Amino acid sequence: MTVTQRAPVHAAATSPHGASDPRHEGPADLRLIPPALAAWAAAALALSVPARTVAVTCTIACLAAAALLYAARRRADTALGGRGGAAVSHDVPPPSPPSPHDAGRRRRRVGAMVAVLLCGAAAGAVAAAHAADVRSGPVPSLAREYAEVTAQVTVTGDPRLSRPRVRGAALAPASVVLEAEAGRVTGPDGTTTATRAPVLLTVYPGARKGQAAWLGLLPSTRLRVHGRLAPPLRDGDRIASVVRVRGGGPPRVMGEGLGDGRGEVGHRVEGVPDRQVRSGDDQAVSAAVAAPRGRRGAGGRR
Structure with a gap:
């Protein structure tokens, strides 16, 4: 009786037929x-x-x-034998493939x-x-001239505070930095150009309330800003220009109805129990949103 040697993947199997789910781990493929x-x-x-x-x-x-x-x-x-049609000498043996x-x-x-x-x-x-x-476009050329422009921008990232810097003997206030996309830019000569250039807004809000207003901006919010353009610090940056916003007041939001609508929805859903919101109870959330302002969802305050 001839005994057949098992493959390595079936060596540890207890069944005479081998492993039911064999796995053979080969060497790591590092070609990519x-x-x-x-x-x-x-x-x-x-x-x-x-x-x-x-x-x-x-x-x-x-x-x-x-x-x-x-x-x-x-x-x-x-290597396959030189199929080019050249004559082969019988005295010289062909090279071994x-x-x-x-x-x-x-x-x-x-x-x-x-x-x-x-x-x-x-x-x-x-x-x-x-x-x-x-x-390319008007924004980089205006940034090289450090021109003052009025731009309509769309916020594309979350605002953040920069670290305070020392200017001479005084400590400069922290600025709010946020990424945005410039949609329409009006230059110093009054020419308005439509573009889609990524920019970086830097704002120095004067009061704490103004700082909170800038930090509370959500992505996709449209703003109208006026400031001076400056080229990026490094050539490899993903932005076309830095916009140093003039003034320290609150942001000038275009189309504030969307933000008010979000706040209204959040205000009305406050009365819905947390377990229904987490479990995805669409009926309870929809009823709370559709209810009049004075009424709340089940379990909420009146």
């Missing part, structure tokens, strides 16, 4: 690490490099990848190099296109 690193490095460098340099570099990388693939194909055709192991290793090496070049070129091109979009 070099292309990922190349894409990350190319994208990081393309943000601070001129667009022409990025275009030339990406073109060279693509040509190099094509040359590697062509050379690998020619080498494979030569490479072993399948060596050929496979060479193909994997060429494939890895091609993947690194193409991933780096693609990531660099995308990053350069994004950087060119940020640097």
Whole structure:
């Protein structure tokens, strides 16, 4: 009787038929690490490099990848016996073809190099296109002139307080910083231009109440601001300009009905028990929102 040796995945199984759910863990596949690193490095460098340099570099990388693939194909055709039609001398023995192991290793090496070049070129091109979009338009040109503008912006991030800085012998007050997108910009000459440029607003509210008003802004809130533009500190920043808002009063919100509606909904849902809100009781929440202002949901105060 011949005893068949079990596979390693069934060695520890108690059943004579082997493991019912065999799992064979192979070595870690690290082939995607070099292309990922190349894409990350190319994208990081393309943000601070001129667009022409990025275009030339990406073109060279693509040509190099094509040359590697062509050379690998020619080498494979030569190894198969030289099908180009040239006469073969019977006195000189033909060169021995490479072993399948060596050929496979060479193909994997060429494939890895091609993947690194193409991933780096693609990531660099995308990053350069994004950087060119940020640097183009009227906002960057006005920022280089430190012009005063009036802009309609949409808040895209949560406001935050910056750290206080020392100016001479005095401590400068903390500013409110928030990311936004400029939609319409009116320059010093009165020309209004529609754009979609990411900007960074810096505000120095005079009173604590004004600071709380700026910090309470929600994303998607539309504002009208007047201030001086300034270029970003670093070339690789994702913003087109810094807007130093004039005045320390509260923000000038455009279309405040949306914010009032959110506050009204939150005010009316206060009377709904927490367990119904957490469990997703749509009927209780809808009834509380639709009820008159003086009435509250079940369990609430009157």
